[in-house]
Amino acid sequence: MSKSTAPKKRWLISQAELEAWLDGIANARTLIAPRQESGIILYRPVAKSGEIAWHGQTSRSAHGGRPVLSVKEIFFPPTERLFTIQKTGQEIRLKETFPDWETVVFGVRPCDARGVKLLDALFLDTNPVDSFYARRRGNTTLIGLACKELGPTCFCTSVGGAPDDAQDVDIMLYETDGGYLAEAVTEKGRFLIPGGEWKETTASPQQSTYSGQFPVPEKGKWPEHFNDEYWAKMSERCLSCRACAFVCPTCRCFAVRDELVKPGEFERIRCWDSCAGENYRLVAGGHRPRAEKGERLRNRFFCKFFYYPEQYGLGAASACTGCGRCIEVCPVGVDITEVLMHLEKPA
Amino acid sequence: MYEPRIIAFLCSWCSYTGADTAGIARMKSPANIRAIRVPCSGRVSPELVMRAFDQGADGVLVLGCHIGECHYDTGNHRAAKRLPILRSLMTFAGLEPERLHLDWVSASEGERFSKIAEEFTGDVRALGPVHWRVNPDRKQVASQMLAASREAIPYPETDCAAKTDAIRKKARELLANNQVSCVIGYEVSRRGRSRPVFVYTPEETGRLVWNPDCTNNLTTYLPARLRPIKGKEPPKPVAVVVKPCDSKAINVMVAENLYRRDQVYALGVACEGIRCPDGNLQTRCVTCQEAVPIVCDTLISGATSSFIPRLSSYAREEIAELQDATPAERLEFWLGHFDRCIRCYACRQACPMCNCPVCLYERDDSTFIGLGIGLNEKRTFHLGRAYHLAGRCVGCNECERACPMNIPIGLLNQKLAEEIEATFDYRAGLTVAPSPVVTILSGEYKEG
């Protein structure tokens, strides 16, 4: 990723200024931000900054203020209508409905933003371009919020990220004493910043603190583990639900189906799907290419560290952003960091 | 005046002919009724009724032969059990109960048919249009009901070392004697999380632990492990660590012929309750009525078993609170919650009772539900699942615990459990018996 060498523009703002700014954004376009809902935090449209869950810790998400679902759901929603099909007599008409609202997402953590960047590789940078994803991506500005430290399940620093990594957002906010340091990362971000109102500064953001990085097996080393007995063993407890994939910022499998809306009208929808589920890739005749849990979970991990990076030219980067959500939600304690450590150094 | 759309499922032997009789006698029947001819009222599965409402029906009428006159003997007994349960479930989810009616009409009772049809149509007309079907573009509203009603009960400190030792000792013995092929228990991960573990050799038994975070219901792993596979040796028995609530699942599964009782060795732990990540007792434990496993081959009890005080029954209070609300409020409550669902199926997969080879709500050819992760589909899935658990759910509440989206799905199951206890004086899993909702016993239905 190319980084501009020109010094970044930064501003020092107070909490009140930040809130006033967000209120202004919410008035003009759709503002999506972490919001508390029935005991969990989710990215949801907010009407004013007062609705934002700033640091709320909930029983489900230990990492302060971070939503259970990643920001992926905004660009790649659980269900998307691709087009409608109308049939009158002999005539068949297809109609696409594109999303066309301008959106600003506030409070995006660096791992989530990295997730979006990684999804770009498939949806934007590889032909055919996904027009739904592209519209949403083009119409959305990401305002990042640096984490001061790692949450209990976070391991972004082991997979090439950092809690204060500003690369993948449009504007980055760093908490400072008595306020925030705002940094315009992209042109799009710069555009959103109120020109003269904010006080410019030359200060640099304070670095976040972290430790506990562990080595992650390189891409080239994965194929030799394909036939390890380990996969059958580690996956024994897996329930084959799909929670891990649905909360993941980069899992992007989907199923497509035509469904009846009313007589004469159909819609083609695409919905989240996951290789962890038993019926993934079920084909006519009842054959399931990955019938065993071990094969399915292996696929999920290979996809993150080998298949996807290999197929979409991520270089040495992995498709895992280290957010740790899968660890948080897995009902039976399957832990991706354990897998990585095992492959690095089998116990 | 609003003219409701009513779907009537009519048994072809009796009420469908009854409707004909009414027509031949030139009796008036409301034009609102769309009759669907079914071979027997026992054919009317809850999915059909729910589908009718999902598609916009204002009312559903089910008519069968009088009790004792079903041409398939007990088809109408099924209907007589199913539909009231379904009605209470749908009512709990926000439907007005008057919109679903079950009655009996014989082939000659033309007059009775018109009267029932007339009255039912009148009742539904008075209620006005149904609000059940949701517009897919509906803006979600988070429900504020029950927001803070659960009082937290701290977990009582207990000594788990003795139980851990007892589990390890017994597991070692079972494996060494070749009595079981595997012990399913709990271990603590590197991260400090308690989770399921599968132990195959006496040497590995040191991994087994007992602590207040052993939340999983491990019986959920049993059916797949004990299922005989064609052309392979019959599977060897398996030992499993169970809490009192978990143990009841074994009774239900044995009753449903998923495996035989002698294929399972139950290491039953006397339980002081399990805690949530925030340190408080889980809801299921507060309302739990057993302290010692119902199904148990060896009882694992600590030196000082101080059973938890059952301080309140707040799940009951929540159910009562919801029941006192208006149907519209209940509808909003559930839609608000279901809206968050992502259809990940963690609830279903964690559930020991959800063990169909392919879930009805995940079949590609399902006519009852679409593929979408939309509100209609999610509600259909949840209500359908709750219905399928009626009389089978043992209340381990793992579905709710496993849900990443904090959806109070357990309330649906508890509601039906209460309903079934009141109707059949039956609680799932106390004995080896299948659900009374699906079994037929002669003379068990009293008319009137």
Ligand code: SF4
């Ligand atoms: S969340 Fe856990 S149990 Fe569910 S599919 Fe993923 S690894 Fe398996």
Ligand code: SF4
């Ligand atoms: S676990 Fe929760 S989110 Fe997943 S399908 Fe069940 S209710 Fe929905």
Ligand code: FES
């Ligand atoms: S045949 Fe009429 S209800 Fe069974």
